[in-house]
Amino acid sequence: MSAPVVAVVGGGQLARMMAPAATALGVHLRVLVESPTSSAAQVVVDAPVGAASDADAVAALTVGADVLTFEHEHVPFALLDRLAADGVPVHPGTHALVHAQDKIVMRRRLTELDAPCPRWTELAGPDDLTAFLADAGEAVVKTARGGYDGKGVRVVRSADEVADWFAAAADGGVPLLAEEKVPFTRELAVLVARRPSGEVRTWPVVESVQRNGVCAEVIAPAPDLDPALAARAVAVAVRIANGLDVAGVLAVELFEVDGDVVVNELAMRPHNSGHWTIDGAVTSQFEQHLRAVLDLPLGDTSARSTWTVMANVLGSALTDLTDALAAVTAADPAAKVQLYGKDVRPGRKLGHVNVSGDDLADVRRRADAAAALLRGESPA
């Protein structure tokens, strides 16, 4: 049997979690991993070692592949464009991917698409920021590229506070933008999948709970969300997916503010806000990403339970997580644990837990208790 071959750049947990979906669909996964012990390398048979920035390694990855896709956005675009010109399907293509890589390009395009954005401006220099602050009082300054999980972001009241970034930018470094600090009540996310041939499916809108700038917990669906606002959030996400010609999974991170939503960030790949779908939805984001980039019909995205809560395991006081897995199951046999096969480091994403049920308070408590056990903390 000739299996479709999906080539993936990046060997972290996102590529790792594509493996079970590929197994089910009879898809051959080929993953370019950072090292032979990378999270994905442990569970993917065809896992050549190489850097995402290594043109030869990426080109070799595509030999015989039906499609090239990504678990992160840090890939040289010139190479991708060359491969695409040579007839390799690259999904999402660089014309879409650039919006997940460069926040200035993203804001420009979302503004064109009339997608709700915070007030924002490009910063050619400190004077632009000073002018923006004169009006806004406070600003979120971001590097256009390279930021994630709270890195590359500073909340400032004076241009002096990012003098180092301006110096770097003036020196040919990464350009900056300023955004209004949105007085949001909470963070939401909409996960969309889109095929090259245009089919689009969305999962229920979720609430993303951040701690220290990192996603700690995801609640699906977002509790007490006005149905009209949920519909608006989904419509915004679909407009972006179509407008950017995304192929694959797109995560649209949103702020809820004053009864409306504002787009915060985009990720053009399976995303932490969608890990709940592994156990909580008919089709997981990982299966759907494979389907989408292969231009196969998309699966049903319905929730399988009233509530599913995903809790991240960020760092751990333990070294042997298997013992903790045993403790989790002994305490809560229905908690679904995923471990990423990583060495423990402070704050590192080591795994997650999904818990489903009908009583949200109970489901949250259980998910948090399981994650606490995996972090080596006594349950509250």
Next chain:
Amino acid sequence: MSAPVVAVVGGGQLARMMAPAATALGVHLRVLVESPTSSAAQVVVDAPVGAASDADAVAALTVGADVLTFEHEHVPFALLDRLAADGVPVHPGTHALVHAQDKIVMRRRLTELDAPCPRWTELAGPDDLTAFLADAGEAVVKTARGGYDGKGVRVVRSADEVADWFAAAADGGVPLLAEEKVPFTRELAVLVARRPSGEVRTWPVVESVQRNGVCAEVIAPAPDLDPALAARAVAVAVRIANGLDVAGVLAVELFEVDGDVVVNELAMRPHNSGHWTIDGAVTSQFEQHLRAVLDLPLGDTSARSTWTVMANVLGSALTDLTDALAAVTAADPAAKVQLYGKDVRPGRKLGHVNVSGDDLADVRRRADAAAALLRGESPA
């Protein structure tokens, strides 16, 4: 992170479907595969090639492993006993496994355990069968070892009809037994998981629909099953799991007859009657088997839907099942397909489909329609 290592003998679809569960649990799977293109070899990183009968290959498989387990029962017991004596945990152990390998040993022990069996007798020669037939009229003659999926089984009215088997047995071949042909109304199955430390969990009792002696469809739970009989079936299965000291998953295949159940066959590994658990239960039989043989606490076995129907894909008129997968999803986006990565051969188990929902007739129709598409048939 040091992952527990589970060594598995046999590289078919049962070992393949352990891989996604191992990925989630952070378990390192090592599978002894028949060939580099075996179903499991396609998705398991650590998959040495070797025969289950090759003592050196099996011994090498256990180096550094936390446990040795199986996806089939055709392994030399002397070797397993030697490994166990050397301190390798072998689960299930040969003292248990022999009951899934030898039907005479199984019937003797089940009779001791007072588990319900059909009337049966060992056959030292044709005279024993003639005597059994004088009473029963008709008998199911089985080879004690080596039979599966209807092979090694003949329904006879005269000893002449198995003269070849008697000749082979007399020649030092496989011994025979005769069982009463049970006038059953349907076939049921109970899946049990048991840890070495004694914890036992069972999934809901299912109905197994056979066509041409092979399981074609499984309905979970068994429709219209008297709750008292369901409880009795589960109690029988648990008594067997405990009585035989099983470690791992045990499938107990039963006949429903006259308001009671009778044990038909045992399988001491994940089993076709449990494939519905991948999508239909909180914990799949594959995750549970890994948990059980590692002596980790067992997961919740509750059903996730009112009904789940599993339909096997036995052979196909197609060669490219990915096209058929696309057709299935286009017709039914919620149908969950598993493909086993096998070349198409007549009658071969190539994959299965799970469909869940609240309306049994609809769920069955959808599962059967999806399997028909994968077999290359037009839907009814």
